Amino acid sequence: MGVTWRAAQQEDLGKIESYLYRHVQSSMFPLANLRDFGLNGSDARSVRMWVTGDDPRAVFTITNEGMILPQCPDCTDHELLSALALIGDGLITGVIGEAAQARRIIRLARWQGKPTVMDEDEPSFSLDLEALILPEVSGSRLVPLADIDRAKAIAWRRAYLIETPGFLDKVATQQAERDVEVYLSRESHRALLIDGQPVAMTGFNAALPDVVQIGGVYTPPGLRGRGYARTAVALHLNEAREAGVTRAVLFAASESAARAYMAIGFVPAGKFALILFQTEKEVAA
Numbered sequence: 001m002g003v004t005w006r007a008a009q010q011e012d013l014g015k016i017e018s019y020l021y022r023h024v025q026s027s028m029f030p031l032a033n034l035r036d037f038g039l040n041g042s043d044a045r046s047v048r049m050w051v052t053g054d055d056p057r058a059v060f061t062i063t064n065e066g067m068i069l070p071q072c073p074d075c076t077d078h079e080l081l082s083a084l085a086l087i088g089d090g091l092i093t094g095v096i097g098e099a100a101q102a103r104r105i106i107r108l109a110r111w112q113g114k115p116t117v118m119d120e121d122e123p124s125f126s127l128d129l130e131a132l133i134l135p136e137v138s139g140s141r142l143v144p145l146a147d148i149d150r151a152k153a154i155a156w157r158r159a160y161l162i163e164t165p166g167f168l169d170k171v172a173t174q175q176a177e178r179d180v181e182v183y184l185s186r187e188s189h190r191a192l193l194i195d196g197q198p199v200a201m202t203g204f205n206a207a208l209p210d211v212v213q214i215g216g217v218y219t220p221p222g223l224r225g226r227g228y229a230r231t232a233v234a235l236h237l238n239e240a241r242e243a244g245v246t247r248a249v250l251f252a253a254s255e256s257a258a259r260a261y262m263a264i265g266f267v268p269a270g271k272f273a274l275i276l277f278q279t280e281k282e283v284a285a
Contacts, residue, residue: 005060005083008039008049012056016049019056023071025126025249025269026098028213030061030069032206050086060086066093070101081108094118094276102273115278117167122251122274123258125266129241129248133265135231137194142235145180145189148198153180153191156201160218164253179216189216190239192232199223202232204240212240214250217257230260237264 008016013034020027030047037046044065052058058072060083068087072080084105092111095102099121106112145153158176161167167175183189189203200223205215214237219229237248251272252258 005050005052005086008051008059010039012049012051013039015054015056016051016059019059020071023073023098024211024247025124026272027071028206028208028211028249029067029096030059030071031208032213033061033063033069035208048087050083058083062087066091068092068095068097068105070095070097070105072101073098075101077104077108080105084109091279092277093279094274096274097272099271099273102275106275111277116276117171117278118164118274118276120253120274121271122253124249124251124269124272125258125261126269127237127248127261127264127266129237129246131265132234132237132241133263134234134238135227135264137227137231139195140228140231140235141193141196142190142232142239143193144187145191145201145203146184146187148191148193150180150184152198153183153189153201156218156220157216159220160216183216190232190236192228192235194228199226200228200232202229202236204236207245210245211247211249212237212245214248224256227260229257230264233261234264 017031017034020031024031033045033047037043039047039049045063047061047063050060058075058079060072061069063069072083095105154176157179158172161172161175162169183203188207189201191198192200192202200219201216202214203216204212206213214233217229217233249269250261250266252261
């Protein structure tokens with residue numbers, strides 16, 4: 001069956017959200033961007049969306065900053081090519097989503113040779129918060145990120161960006177400052193203290209009233225292997241559970257991270273692709 005794409009309108013949002021919720025494991029970014037920045041708005045993370053008919057079986061999303069966020073598991077190659085034709089010739093900064101869909105888009109658009117700052121298929125995990133396992137780490141306390149030195153938070157975020165997505169030093173410094181400013185304004189991130197000293201950071205990079213997506217978890221190299229990351233994540237999720245959140249999703253950047261998440265109850269839930277293209281500012285840096 002062919003797809004006839006049409007631009008989403010405000011009156012479509014209820015059905016779009018219902019559809020994306022049915023695929024929430026790989027739809028947190030479009031859902032959160034839609035909720036926080038709106039449809040057809042002016043913010044960099046505001047979204048344009050195209051849907052299939054009155055009761056969507058596919059939603060194709062791009063942010064104003066050029067990030068493609070697909071949710072079209074049953075689309076044919078022809079249908080994906082039709083969706084790609086809709087976004088025009090503007091800047092494309094990456095593709096983020098369920099791995100099989102993201103890789104098909106890269107292949108169909110012939111973007112395999114584009115330079116990237118990140119190009120990973122990472123294991124995805126899910127957790128019903130009723131099954132959350134709270135580890136016991138002596139002397140631990142979770143506090144808002146604002147309670148620790150801002151320079152330390154920026155340094156940690158910078159180190160994360162260099163280590164995980166592979167950002168260049170100058171770009172990582174600038175991005176870390178912007179990221180921490182957002183974390184503080186949204187109160188989305190926390191720091192774990194052990195005997196009063198900050199040892200790890202965790203946060204939600206997308207949040208809905210009943211589902212959160214964990215992101216930006218970081219422990220400095222000299223403090224790793226002590227369970228601090230999983231303790232920080234678990235305590236933050238317990239806080240969210242008490243506020244009414246029922247589910248958490250994430251994708252793991254390493255085998256050690258995956259083991260830490262599974263230790264607090266997460267179960268595997270497919271693969272998630274993070275493909276971030278190198279931009280002119282990164283080349284210049």
